[in-house]
Amino acid sequence: MTRIYDYDIVIVGGGPAGLSAGWTAAKRGMSVAIIEREEAIGQTIRTSGVTWIEDAKSFGIPDDYYNKIKNYAFYSPNNYILKSSSKPHAAVLDVRKTYQFLAYQAASAGANIFLKTNVIEGSKDEKGKLVGVRATSMKEDLIFRSKLIIDASGFYSIIGKSVGMVSQWRRFGAGAEYEAYVDKTDSDTWHLMVGHKYSPAGYAWIFPLGDNRVRIGVGIGKPESQADATQRLLELLESKPKPIDQLGRIVPIEFHYGLIPNEGLRSSLVHDNLILVGDAAGQANPLVLEGIRYAIEFGRRAGAIGAQAVIKGDTSREFLKPYEDSTKKDVGSKIGAAIKVQYRWLGLDDDQWDKELEIINELSIEEFLDFVKADFGMSNIIRMATHHPKFAIRQLFDMIKNSRIDLYHIQGN
Numbered sequence: 001m002t003r004i005y006d007y008d009i010v011i012v013g014g015g016p017a018g019l020s021a022g023w024t025a026a027k028r029g030m031s032v033a034i035i036e037r038e039e040a041i042g043q044t045i046r047t048s049g050v051t052w053i054e055d056a057k058s059f060g061i062p063d064d065y066y067n068k069i070k071n072y073a074f075y076s077p078n079n080y081i082l083k084s085s086s087k088p089h090a091a092v093l094d095v096r097k098t099y100q101f102l103a104y105q106a107a108s109a110g111a112n113i114f115l116k117t118n119v120i121e122g123s124k125d126e127k128g129k130l131v132g133v134r135a136t137s138m139k140e141d142l143i144f145r146s147k148l149i150i151d152a153s154g155f156y157s158i159i160g161k162s163v164g165m166v167s168q169w170r171r172f173g174a175g176a177e178y179e180a181y182v183d184k185t186d187s188d189t190w191h192l193m194v195g196h197k198y199s200p201a202g203y204a205w206i207f208p209l210g211d212n213r214v215r216i217g218v219g220i221g222k223p224e225s226q227a228d229a230t231q232r233l234l235e236l237l238e239s240k241p242k243p244i245d246q247l248g249r250i251v252p253i254e255f256h257y258g259l260i261p262n263e264g265l266r267s268s269l270v271h272d273n274l275i276l277v278g279d280a281a282g283q284a285n286p287l288v289l290e291g292i293r294y295a296i297e298f299g300r301r302a303g304a305i306g307a308q309a310v311i312k313g314d315t316s317r318e319f320l321k322p323y324e325d326s327t328k329k330d331v332g333s334k335i336g337a338a339i340k341v342q343y344r345w346l347g348l349d350d351d352q353w354d355k356e357l358e359i360i361n362e363l364s365i366e367e368f369l370d371f372v373k374a375d376f377g378m379s380n381i382i383r384m385a386t387h388h389p390k391f392a393i394r395q396l397f398d399m400i401k402n403s404r405i406d407l408y409h410i411q412g413n
């Protein structure tokens, strides 16, 4: 038997992007279905959950949902630097609690959430127009008819692919981590580890959650390296290079694994009756694989413009285009600049990494935070490239400015 539902807006994926889109769309009076294939919101964690306190506050995430960080330690094979700020700026989220907070927010505005429901593809009418999605639940086949679909399915962009709008990401990061008990940890210091000793193309991390809890993991860039992230994580726990050796006993409690696109924004974010958001749209900072705040922010934007389109009775690509334009304007060049730094980093050998840390160490704490957040607009880059008192930093930002890598050519999607 096939059950049919009718909604104004159907959202595929109950991650931060889909839940945030569901909230803003439902708030505007839309009937909204958020479809999630897992049994619970935030059931499988695919992220390390680092974000920024300022953003978490602006999203209304309660401050007891995250651990605050004010020291940022970096290790290369033969170097170590520590950047510190007087007050904390970074946050390590309790990911499950945060995503469920977003789910309750969406539900309280009127959105329905369908759990354990797997979307298979977009469904089209006889003219080939996207008019809903086909899904399966535990006991039946389902058709969700809707005026607009928001694809928030993350890395796999299930609907974008099913209408032929996008193809599978070719550049991406694979990450494996344990959430673990450790004997010793400093709850306001994160540790990032770079160089081949840690990751053949990426970095390793220790993110503290407070109370002897840490997330300890490793990310590996594809296709640059064929190494398996899980295997690498196990090797690191076995060999215990610095600073992992300082944690004492490490007792894994939960394993996390995920993939994150690493090509910048999709060249197109909208289609007739369709919006892509979050990882499905490539809305993440590829430098440090950070996408949660982008997913929430652009999810909210997608839900709002989607509702506006439904209310006006025009869900065409043209009507939805301002969403694409504003996303490109707000983060396109920042993500592009982050990709350029990433290319530089991927080319560094261990000795060069030791020197790169010296350059990072020259940044003021404010510059450093902007750098890690990829919060540098073009005018900032030009200012740093021409006027920064430190020569090495002028060189770094000159490289970003002059790089010929064109984000939209890399994408090819």
Ligand SMILES: Cc1cc2nc3c(=O)[nH]c(=O)nc-3n(C[C@H](O)[C@H](O)[C@H](O)COP(=O)(O)OP(=O)(O)OC[C@H]3O[C@@H](n4cnc5c(N)ncnc54)[C@H](O)[C@@H]3O)c2cc1C
Pocket: 012, 013, 014, 015, 016, 017, 018, 035, 036, 037, 038, 042, 046, 047, 048, 049, 050, 051, 117, 118, 119, 120, 152, 153, 154, 155, 156, 158, 173, 174, 175, 176, 219, 257, 258, 259, 260, 277, 278, 279, 280, 284, 289, 290, 291, 292, 293, 295
């Ligand atoms: C190893 C790793 C570490 C990371 N660390 C950080 C970090 O520290 N900080 C940070 O900000 N970002 C981090 N990220 C990135 C961040 O997790 C993502 O950018 C963010 O989760 C994107 O949110 P989303 O809602 O777009 O997608 P997702 O969080 O992937 O959510 C998509 C949802 O859609 C569901 N879904 C998929 N297909 C279907 C289907 N066919 N039918 C129904 N449901 C479906 C999935 O089950 C999932 O719940 C990390 C990523 C990885 C891989």
